[in-house]
Amino acid sequence: MPEKKVSFPHMGDYYSAFKCLVELIGRPLVPPPITKKTIELGFKYSPETVCIPFKYNLGNYIEALEAGADVICQAGGGCRFGYYAEVQEQILRRLGYEFEFFKLNNKNSVIGFIKDFKRIAPHNTYPGIIHRLALCLARIHCIDAVSDCVRKNIGFEIHPGQMEKTYRKFLEDLVWTYSLGAVFSLKNECLCQIRQIDIDKPADCLRVGVVGELYMLMEPFANFYLEKKLAQRKIEVHRFVTVSGILTEYFSGDRSVKKHLAAAHPYLTHHIGAHGTETVARANSLIKKGFDGIIHLKPFGCMPEVSAMAALNNLARDRRAPILYFSFDSQTSEAGLETRVEAFCDMLYMKQKKKKNG
Amino acid sequence: MENAAVAKKNKLRVGIPRALLYHKYGKLWEVFFRELGVNVVLSPETNKEIIARGARLSIDESCLSVKIFVGHIDWLKDKADAVLVPHITCLHSGEEMCVKFMALVDTVRNVFPGIKVIEYSVNAKKLETEAGSMIRLGARLAGNPFRAIAAYMKAKGAWEKSAREKKEAQAEKFAAARRGEKPLILIVAHSYTLEDNFLGRPIIDYLEKSGVCVLCSDRLDAARAREISKNISQTLYWTYHKELLGAAEYYKDSVDGMIFLTTFPCGPDALAVNLCQSKMKGIPSIIVSLDELESRVGLQTRLESFVDVINFKKCRKKK
Numbered sequence: 164m165p166e167k168k169v170s171f172p173h174m175g176d177y178y179s180a181f182k183c184l185v186e187l188i189g190r191p192l193v194p195p196p197i198t199k200k201t202i203e204l205g206f207k208y209s210p211e212t213v214c215i216p217f218k219y220n221l222g223n224y225i226e227a228l229e230a231g232a233d234v235i236c237q238a239g240g241g242c243r244f245g246y247y248a249e250v251q252e253q254i255l256r257r258l259g260y261e262f263e264f265f266k267l268n269n270k271n272s273v274i275g276f277i278k279d280f281k282r283i284a285p286h287n288t289y290p291g292i293i294h295r296l297a298l299c300l301a302r303i304h305c306i307d308a309v310s311d312c313v314r315k316n317i318g319f320e321i322h323p324g325q326m327e328k329t330y331r332k333f334l335e336d337l338v339w340t341y342s343l344g345a346v347f348s349l350k351n352e353c354l355c356q357i358r359q360i361d362i363d364k365p366a367d368c369l370r371v372g373v374v375g376e377l378y379m380l381m382e383p384f385a386n387f388y389l390e391k392k393l394a395q396r397k398i399e400v401h402r403f404v405t406v407s408g409i410l411t412e413y414f415s416g417d418r419s420v421k422k423h424l425a426a427a428h429p430y431l432t433h434h435i436g437a438h439g440t441e442t443v444a445r446a447n448s449l450i451k452k453g454f455d456g457i458i459h460l461k462p463f464g465c466m467p468e469v470s471a472m473a474a475l476n477n478l479a480r481d482r483r484a485p486i487l488y489f490s491f492d493s494q495t496s497e498a499g500l501e502t503r504v505e506a507f508c509d510m511l512y513m514k515q516k517k518k519k520n521g
Numbered sequence: 522m523e524n525a526a527v528a529k530k531n532k533l534r535v536g537i538p539r540a541l542l543y544h545k546y547g548k549l550w551e552v553f554f555r556e557l558g559v560n561v562v563l564s565p566e567t568n569k570e571i572i573a574r575g576a577r578l579s580i581d582e583s584c585l586s587v588k589i590f591v592g593h594i595d596w597l598k599d600k601a602d603a604v605l606v607p608h609i610t611c612l613h614s615g616e617e618m619c620v621k622f623m624a625l626v627d628t629v630r631n632v633f634p635g636i637k638v639i640e641y642s643v644n645a646k647k648l649e650t651e652a653g654s655m656i657r658l659g660a661r662l663a664g665n666p667f668r669a670i671a672a673y674m675k676a677k678g679a680w681e682k683s684a685r686e687k688k689e690a691q692a693e694k695f696a697a698a699r700r701g702e703k704p705l706i707l708i709v710a711h712s713y714t715l716e717d718n719f720l721g722r723p724i725i726d727y728l729e730k731s732g733v734c735v736l737c738s739d740r741l742d743a744a745r746a747r748e749i750s751k752n753i754s755q756t757l758y759w760t761y762h763k764e765l766l767g768a769a770e771y772y773k774d775s776v777d778g779m780i781f782l783t784t785f786p787c788g789p790d791a792l793a794v795n796l797c798q799s800k801m802k803g804i805p806s807i808i809v810s811l812d813e814l815e816s817r818v819g820l821q822t823r824l825e826s827f828v829d830v831i832n833f834k835k836c837r838k839k840k
Contacts (some may be wrong), residue, residue: 437618464786470624473631
């Protein structure tokens, strides 16, 4: 029997972490990188008003199935995300593809998750699955640690391009690193290399936090490389929504909701669903910390983030904080985003200058 | 002393917005507050002005139903001392509510800073039941827990009776229509869309005037509907959408057509309704999406041609 080819949707740079889990089931097939064609395919076959991550995922699946995948995986949770899998499966079947669909539901505990893997790939042993899970988590942790460092410094390089190159090399090496120790030493090595790159970072550089819906934040193609655009304007970018962040939230359950509600005081009194509460909490605490601006990203019609926007509006008014909102759908154009980001950055610089001059 | 406190409390005017969950729990709330001796101010039926107010105050991308709700609160805010906004997270364990119901209290608080909100929470995951939360609320308002319990019991009874009457009326209508000649159309939509004076009612009236027998998806036993919705979708977890899909599944063999009525941009509808429509093979159906800019003429043309198609199909079948 030929080995099954297993595929999964892209999100940011996490493919190496997803890949090592998927190797348990069969031969991994990393879908082609997201391009204009991916999203066009996604748009064509998705329900019209569904949120845009659904469309990107569907585009990834179609491209992966065209490339010969037999099994595709989808996670779930949050608001509409939990229902993605069933609708996507049905759309793909209607298009005539034949495949197995492996659904990972976040309602499962870690043990349930391991059992799920054992069920679909019975040739693995439990210790083998646990090791792979640990490896996946380690890779995610390292990707997040390195990318966070890159995000904060890449705008201030003296010779632009070095940091990007080091980061890409790290991601490539990570795909072939299979022991836990090696993954962590690779991370440390990469962080050392990045620290050695010459940067010219003023102590009072502008700091901007990006908050909002997780797919829009984590997939640079979907947000038109917003973080890069900010970095080019010499801005330190902070983002807290990462896969390791989400997993920490998931494991701490109600405690993290309580923590976020306290941080979002007085703008929220109840959990508003998915990441909406965290968005408000982060924005509120960043403004308190003296950040210069906040950028809020969401797919068009994202329910929890729309609820969060009402609170963010009040936050912006009360604390005179600059908040820029972006909503992404099929009509969003890169030029429009670029113009607004440029104006926002100019405004931040003017504000800073005015403050300096008293 | 106690009489004075009650008299003082009596002056409290509670505003109930005639939107969203009012169309499900209206009877329960009205009777409950009346029994407690609280004055109730009920907002009027949705009209153009309320929609315009709501659309102006809400975030652009909120769904029409939330905009209407905000419009009703805006109408109430000067006429009542406090407004009732239920905070319903989860009605049955293993299911969820659309996140807009979780966020409703905070949406209202953020849109109207300083407004006094009366809320009660229902969350099956945390064992917060409707009875417990409402009795606690009633005890606080009336200063007497026993009065609150009595009021809740009476309200619940009245609500159950009115819900049962609605269901029986539809069942009778359905039985009569099956014997009759009239084409039968099921409207699949939430109560707060169907019962709204601006959204669902004009559509139902128009269809009935054109000689169609209209069934509504919200007038079926809810628990049963949720159970049979599994035939269409196994992983669906929104309580109210389970009821919609269950109704579609229940009536699918007897109706001549289905109209899916959604408010733009309803998040769960985008997935669930599309899935449902594609599983209803062989039944003519349309998705009507309503927004605050809706032109009545365009909608009428669509409904007219849909009714024509169904009449045509029915005639041909008879031949």
